[in-house]
Amino acid sequence: MLSAFLIPLFSRLWQRLSDLIASIAGAVLLGLSCYGIASLVTGSPTLVYRMGGWMPFLGITLVYDSLTALVSLALNVVGLAALVFSVRYLDHYTGRWKFYTLFMLVLAGLNGVVVTGDLFNLFVFIEISAVSSYALVAFGADFDELEAGFKYMVLGEIGGTAILLAIAMLYAKASSLNMAVLSELIAANGQTPLFWFIVATFLVGFAVKMAMVPFHAWLPDAHPSAPAPVSALLSGVFIKVLGVYAMSRVMFNVFGLSRANAPAFFNLLVGFGVLSIIAGGLLAYNQKDYKRLLAYSSISQIGYILIGLGIGNYWGIVGALFHLLAHALGKGLLFLTSGSVERETGTRDLDKLSGLERTMPATSWSYLAGSLSIAGVPPFAGFFSKLFIIVGALEARMYWLAVLAALFSTVTLGYLVKVVNKAFFARKDVTPTPARESPGTMVMAMLFLVVVTLLTGIGFKPVLNWLVGPAAQVLLNGLGYARTVLGG
Amino acid sequence: MIALLACIVLVLIGLYAVVTKRNVMKIVIGFSLMEYAVNLFFALVGFKRGALPPIITNVNMARNFVDPVPQALVLTAIVIGLATTALMLALAMRIYEKYKTFDITEIKRLKG
Numbered sequence: 274m275l276s277a278f279l280i281p282l283f284s285r286l287w288q289r290l291s292d293l294i295a296s297i298a299g300a301v302l303l304g305l306s307c308y309g310i311a312s313l314v315t316g317s318p319t320l321v322y323r324m325g326g327w328m329p330f331l332g333i334t335l336v337y338d339s340l341t342a343l344v345s346l347a348l349n350v351v352g353l354a355a356l357v358f359s360v361r362y363l364d365h366y367t368g369r370w371k372f373y374t375l376f377m378l379v380l381a382g383l384n385g386v387v388v389t390g391d392l393f394n395l396f397v398f399i400e401i402s403a404v405s406s407y408a409l410v411a412f413g414a415d416f417d418e419l420e421a422g423f424k425y426m427v428l429g430e431i432g433g434t435a436i437l438l439a440i441a442m443l444y445a446k447a448s449s450l451n452m453a454v455l456s457e458l459i460a461a462n463g464q465t466p467l468f469w470f471i472v473a474t475f476l477v478g479f480a481v482k483m484a485m486v487p488f489h490a491w492l493p494d495a496h497p498s499a500p501a502p503v504s505a506l507l508s509g510v511f512i513k514v515l516g517v518y519a520m521s522r523v524m525f526n527v528f529g530l531s532r533a534n535a536p537a538f539f540n541l542l543v544g545f546g547v548l549s550i551i552a553g554g555l556l557a558y559n560q561k562d563y564k565r566l567l568a569y570s571s572i573s574q575i576g577y578i579l580i581g582l583g584i585g586n587y588w589g590i591v592g593a594l595f596h597l598l599a600h601a602l603g604k605g606l607l608f609l610t611s612g613s614v615e616r617e618t619g620t621r622d623l624d625k626l627s628g629l630e631r632t633m634p635a636t637s638w639s640y641l642a643g644s645l646s647i648a649g650v651p652p653f654a655g656f657f658s659k660l661f662i663i664v665g666a667l668e669a670r671m672y673w674l675a676v677l678a679a680l681f682s683t684v685t686l687g688y689l690v691k692v693v694n695k696a697f698f699a700r701k702d703v704t705p706t707p708a709r710e711s712p713g714t715m716v717m718a719m720l721f722l723v724v725v726t727l728l729t730g731i732g733f734k735p736v737l738n739w740l741v742g743p744a745a746q747v748l749l750n751g752l753g754y755a756r757t758v759l760g761g
Numbered sequence: 762m763i764a765l766l767a768c769i770v771l772v773l774i775g776l777y778a779v780v781t782k783r784n785v786m787k788i789v790i791g792f793s794l795m796e797y798a799v800n801l802f803f804a805l806v807g808f809k810r811g812a813l814p815p816i817i818t819n820v821n822m823a824r825n826f827v828d829p830v831p832q833a834l835v836l837t838a839i840v841i842g843l844a845t846t847a848l849m850l851a852l853a854m855r856i857y858e859k860y861k862t863f864d865i866t867e868i869k870r871l872k873g
Contacts, residue, residue, distance in 0.1 A: 393834050393837075396838075397837060397841070400841045400845070404841075404844055404845055404848060407848055407852075408848060411852055411855070419852060419855050419856045419859060420856065420860075422852055423785070423849070423852045423853065423856060426845075426848065426849055426852060427779060427788060427792060427849070430792060430796075430845055430849075431776070431779065431792070431795070433845075434772075434795055434796055434799050437799050437800075437803070437838060438772065438799045438802065440803075441799065441802050441803035441806060441831075444803070444806060444830075444831065444834075445765075445806040
């Protein structure tokens with residue numbers, strides 16, 4: 274957050290300084306995430322920090338547990354890549370320092386969301402990152418961007434307001450906003466109809482934020498219209514952190530829902546997930562706009578994460594969280610490639626792009642890597658995440674779900690490969706669209722993500738044991754969260 | 762209790778405005794209505810019959826204050842609402858410059 278305020282001050286002097294500050298801040302964030310993971314892995318318990326020394330009932334606590342570690346890693350990796358990418362991508366835009374300021378605000382907000390242990394604080398950070406992102410989407414101030422930005426803003430804020438309303442209702446009952454304290458109170462009081470109403474309100478709020486069908490309408494407009502690094506951040510991170518993480522944190526840890534005591538809720542998640550997978554997947558097929566296709570694909574992939582969570586057993590949740598990571602990396606990468614293409618060729622229309630492999634090899638291969646990961650081809654990360662989700666489905670004896678997941682993996686591959694064939698690796702007789710390869714830093718950012726995706730896939734065993742497994746345990750532990758926070 | 766329900770009704774009215782109106786400005790107003798209704802709801806949550814405003818002066822160190830926590834939270838929420846409304850209006854202004862209309866049925870270049 275420091276950088277968010279430094280940038281407007283100093284960048285009046287020197288345009289390029291904002292790039293430097295932002296990139297350093299991004300790298301520092303990533304470093305901190307890795308450090309946090311390392312310390313958790315080597316056995317120190319969950320970090321709990323009380324702001325101002327107030328006891329949990331009265332004050333705001335910050336909590337850094339395994340789930341936080343996983344999500345903050347995903348978010349900072351993609352954030353750093355997007356930042357590095359922005360350095361050259363922004364050559365077309367004016368108001369450079371404004372972009373970076375907003376971007377850093379979004380990152381600050383997102384990091385705040387994953388770290389907070391207080392419900393209202395959660396709302397504040399959600400709104401910080403959300404409002405900054407609305408402005409970022411509309412950054413280019415052209416027709417499409419403004420319309421998309423406005424639509425996104427109205428829908429997004431309705432979601433945010435719903436979350437605030439749910440928090441208000443919860444406070445009315447519980448008189449505290451600390452998540453750990455709340456979960457103890459709820460465990461004591463059980464599930465009344467009011468409780469369910471609150472849950473429903475929350476769900477609506479989060480559903481909007483994470484573009485769950487049928488609340489997804491803002492996404493296909495907002496993602497393509499935003500500048501590419503913003504799209505990467507939006508699609509790969511934002512909808513996951515705000516939507517999936519926030520929802521999981523509230524539902525699992527605060528409300529203590531689990532398959533055992535709330536099967537209807539979980540079936541609902543599965544249902545919405547299935548809807549998302551199908552709608553997103555099918556709608557992606559016909560898209561002519563490169564980024565819009567990727568946007569529908571994101572809707573579909575969020576569906577996978579939802580069914581993983583909805584299945585509710587260990588492998589389901591592991592798969593969902595792994596996919597959160599894999600998709601963040603993969604989709605972030607894909608959107609960066611789209612930015613690269615857009616910048617060099619000036620168009621996103623798939624009918625007009627062809628044979629880019631010859632002119633933009635790094636971008637093409639990066640795109641291939643990203644698509645393979647999301648479609649679920651080994652040894653990329655996406656394969657393992659989908660595998661785990663399917664295993665979870667089989668264990669829960671939902672065979673139809675497993676079949677569906679596998680089937681739509683094929684569809685995913687289909688529409689992603691469509692772009693590969695048309696735009697990138699065309700046959701010999703097609704004349705390539707005139708273009709040059711993107712500048713060095715952009716390529717570096719893309720390759721960075723390719724490498725991380727590959728590593729996460731090949732090294733899935735350690736990732737599983739150290740990162741995703743413990744994170745899933747945190748969710749499964751549900752109400753144990755309270756004990757961890759309050760005891761320590 | 763009645764006040765709380767009335768607030769929920771206000772939220773729904775705001776939502777109705779956002780969903781059905783065609784003019785962009787009316788949508789923004791509807792949204793503001795929704796936001797303030799939620800804030801009002803939240804502030805009312807802390808009410809106790811016959812209690813005093815939560816300000817400590819030298820004279821009254823009594824215990825019987827209205828709950829101050831929601832008031833503090835609502836302050837924050839109002840500020841957030843302010844930022845949001847400001848951004849929405851800025852976007853609306855820019856949209857008007859580009860599209861020359863406030864009618865959302867005509868601001869529909871993105872399809873599919």
